[in-house]
Amino acid sequence: MRVHAPIPRFGGRFLVAPLCLGIGVLAFAITAPEFLNTGNLQSIVAQMWILGLLAVGQMFAIASRGFDISVGATVALSSTIAALGANFFGLPGLFLGPLAGLGVGTLNGVLIGFVGVQPIVATLGMLVGVRGLSLLLTDDGQVVPLNDTATAARLAFDPVLGLPPAYWGAVAFVGLAAWILNRLAVGRRILMLGSNPDAIHLVGISFARTQIRAYQLCGFYAGLAGVLLTIRAGTGLPTEGTGMELQSIAAAVIGGTALSGGVARVSSVVLGAAFVQVLLTGLNLQGVSPFVAQIAVGLVIIGSGLLEYAIRHLAQVNSRSRT
Amino acid sequence: MTALTVPMKQSIKNRFIPPASAWLTLTVFVLFALAVPRFATFGNIENVLRIASILCIVACGQAIVLILGGIEFSFGSSVALASIMTVLTLPDLGIAGGFAAGAAVVLLVGALNGALIARFDLPPFLVTLGMLMAVAGLAATLAGGLPIDAPLTDAFTWPARGRIGGVPVPIIAAVLSLIALYGLLTHTHIGRLWYLVGANSEAARLSGIRVRLTIFAGYIVASGFCAVASVILTSRVGSGQPGLAPNLPFETIAACAIGGIPLSGGQGRASQVVCGVLIIAMMNNAVVLLNLPVAYQQLMMAAVILGTVVLQRASGPIQMAWHLLARRGGTQ
Structure with missing residues (x-):
């Protein structure tokens, strides 16, 4: 079945992320020479994929006119479950992490799509519940060390063709997301739902099911981020991920995802995540306290909203001058 | 524009029937009073x-x-x-x-x-x-x-x-x-x-x-x-x-x-x-x-938030079904 997506009226929104990234890298390269160290760049690239996976998931939720603030908690839960799974079943047990994410996403989706709860309340409730669950699984937040730390370290730190295998996995899944969004009916439906919820009804596509798919994808990618975190840290981290929900929303919005839904591009979202990561790491290198970095991220989030306003405004002026 | 009145859904009905949330509050109170020592x-x-x-x-x-x-x-x-x-x-x-x-x-x-x-x-x-x-x-x-x-x-x-x-x-x-x-x-x-x-x-x-x-x-x-x-x-x-x-x-x-x-x-x-x-x-x-440990605290909080919201969403259809049943009973 072929579903045509609306043509984005203003392609310029996707240029914002590379532009921000370029300016960010340039600014830090000038002010902090050690920023361009191979070691530092590698650590940014590594860190970035965790946020990148989260932001890609968030993109699906935002593209369907919602958002998911439970992703940070989902990262913690899937990290915990992946570590428990890996200790119990061996390495394939890591895949329980994304499954847990998928479960959380499904519940979110059912609450929002089927029951009709507002995304904010549903994902807020899930945020609290999922945090509780990961604490419950780990005796109030004890980390779960992996038994096979050597393999995890090899996956996370030994480059194969320039990048450690875990990150190749992340790249592959991000590619998969692009394929889902652009080529699969599910992705097109999510975009269609975001751009015009009434139209989707008229075409005969299930509103609820499409919304559930969007949140499932979001949860699944959060789960993947959790696994990546576990592999990198060598432990399951049940209390990690606070603040990540905001960073992922910021990355997705800077990456050109329209908060009004219906417009998204995976590559831009990844660049948006890279920008947020560069900002966090770069400020850290400058010897700035993490609190100032927190201010910066908060301002970036608000700034991304203002940017969206500017783009919308420009697009309006543009279309008016054309007619 | 001195007497601007905005019609609120169910405002007349709610004036006579205590809202569901009041019953819920009372239920929670009674439940805790019975189950938790020193609560009441x-x-x-x-x-x-x-x-x-x-x-x-x-x-x-x-x-x-x-x-x-x-x-x-x-x-x-x-x-x-x-x-x-x-x-x-x-x-x-x-x-x-x-x-x-x-x-x-x-x-x-x-x-x-x-x-x-x-x-x-x-x-x-x-x-x-x-x-x-x-x-x-x-x-x-x-x-x-x-x-x-x-x-x-x-x-x-x-x-x-x-x-x-x-x-x-x-x-x-x-x-x-x-x-x-x-x-x-x-x-x-x-x-x-x-x-x-x-x-x-x-x-x-x-x-x-x-x-x-x-x-x-x-x-x-x-x-x-x-x-x-x-x-x-x-x-x-x-x-x-x-x-x-x-x-x-x-x-x-x-x-x-x-x-x-x-x-x-x-x-x-x-x-x-x-x-x-x-x-x-x-x-x-x-x-x-x-x-209770923090974990249970959070799980309980989540259950209450999601539970009540789902109940509120479901209460519309339930009320409607009740209404229809009552009306059918009345006409017979």
């Missing part, structure tokens, strides 16, 4: 009310924002910034001046939120979440990441520990806040405008209402409630805390949602705030009395 004692009930009072004051503000169809997260860190501001300005401005400075900071954050949301049509969740983060960072930077102690004089602790005629000050403040909210929502022009803008901002704009100004005013009044709460909170902890009440926005949103205020805007009453706040306060108290 006089001292403990005062304790519950004391916990509820700060939550209640902030929830009053949250309710206004929710009626406007918005949401406010930045309360969580603006109270922290206020406490630090209070303690830092205390030596120069004195106690009243310090509290005023703290309250002014909360109002400033609210005004900034309102301006960004009203002027640029930005999504409220994005603006206030960003502000939550930025202000938390600012608070921690100012305090150097650690709490700053305040000189604990009687005047400083009065807003939290004082009593007027035997009733604790926070509880009086909460009751006054509720009365203010009720008055604002039902008896003032701006209050009715909030409902109208929240229900349909386009219709409000077309009927000549200054929507942006209405939204801006809503966020400022909401932060006014939060400013009152920040004074009581600062006085209670007796220090400038960068990590003061981080869950405040989530608890107030949860309280409003549990009370039955739909987050889609245009609806909500002061009585619903009371019910939601009481349920959350009773729950927090019961968890402490039962000495």
